[in-house]
Amino acid sequence: MSEQPYRGRIAPSPTGYLHLGHAKTFWTAFQRCQNSNGFLTYRDEDIDFHRCKDIFSQAAIDDLKQLGLNWDEGPVKQSQRSAIYIEVLEKLVSLGLAYPCESSRKDIKEHPDTILSAEGESIFPKALRPDPSSPTFPLNLKTNWRFVVPDHRSVSFSDGRQGIKSYNCQADFGDFLLWRKEGMPSYELAVVVDDIDMRITEVVRGADLLVSTARQLLMYEALKASPPAFYHEDLVTDESGERLAKRKDSLALRTLFAEGHSSDSIRRMWTAHP
Numbered sequence: 610m611s612e613q614p615y616r617g618r619i620a621p622s623p624t625g626y627l628h629l630g631h632a633k634t635f636w637t638a639f640q641r642c643q644n645s646n647g648f649l650t651y652r653d654e655d656i657d658f659h660r661c662k663d664i665f666s667q668a669a670i671d672d673l674k675q676l677g678l679n680w681d682e683g684p685v686k687q688s689q690r691s692a693i694y695i696e697v698l699e700k701l702v703s704l705g706l707a708y709p710c711e712s713s714r715k716d717i718k719e720h721p722d723t724i725l726s727a728e729g730e731s732i733f734p735k736a737l738r739p740d741p742s743s744p745t746f747p748l749n750l751k752t753n754w755r756f757v758v759p760d761h762r763s764v765s766f767s768d769g770r771q772g773i774k775s776y777n778c779q780a781d782f783g784d785f786l787l788w789r790k791e792g793m794p795s796y797e798l799a800v801v802v803d804d805i806d807m808r809i810t811e812v813v814r815g816a817d818l819l820v821s822t823a824r825q826l827l828m829y830e831a832l833k834a835s836p837p838a839f840y841h842e843d844l845v846t847d848e849s850g851e852r853l854a855k856r857k858d859s860l861a862l863r864t865l866f867a868e869g870h871s872s873d874s875i876r877r878m879w880t881a882h883p
């Protein structure tokens with residue numbers, strides 16, 4: 610059987626200016642696609658209308674082009690793809706794998722059954738699931754929806770960069786959001802729907818999303834779709850070993866370019882401090 614042609618994507622969220630950490634991940638995604646003679650899609654992950662701004666969408670494109678990246682397709686904007694996310698949400702509901710959830714963050718945090726994951730995230734307690742005898746749930750898009758995470762199982766995958774990774778359901782993560790009551794899909798839903806629809810063969814993303822990948826693998830399984838390969842790039846850290854955050858404006862790509870750094874000198878920054 611012949612191998613599928615490589616299809617990759619770069620998928621920034623326009624919630625701020627891109628910094629060195631993003632640049633490293635997107636550069637790796639670009640390089641891995643080039644090395645495989647692949648097809649690269651630029652996907653603007655602008656679903657969160659509270660946090661995403663058009664100026665950041667445009668800045669990300671300009672900054673990545675200045676860094677030397679190019680792509681074959683896009684930008685494809687997630688904000689214009691609601692219909693397909695709703696269709697898949699409906700499918701998960703019909704499979705009995707999604708339920709509406711009125712619990713607030715506070716309800717979850719304060720519930721006596723709530724435990725914290727190793728990463729400090731409150732695991733959604735199963736006691737807050739709706740009554741299992743409810744026959745069906747009408748699709749109300751003005752409420753939150755969660756994915757039913759199974760008990761007693763782990764999700765393992767072999768990552769191209771980080772090796773074998775394994776996460777325990779209900780200990781590393783619990784029932785996660787698929788849809789937000791404000792009328793938008795969650796990151797997990799949008800990203801899985803798009804990666805399937807765009808026939809992505811390898812997802813390159815930052816290592817901060819490893820647990821998300823475990824969540825997403827459960828969705829691939831539920832939707833009977835074969836998952837892509839994964840490559841989680843190491844995060845860039847500062848001198849004190851702290852992760853770079855977007856607020857570190859001094860390491861924003863635009864600031865570095867404005868200071869006169871070339872694309873080459875920026876790339877040396879993450880190779881010098883891997």
Ligand code: GLU
Nearest residue numbers: 620621622654800813814
């Ligand atoms: N949009 C995400 C980010 O900017 C990346 C999502 C992904 O690669 O799956 O961090």
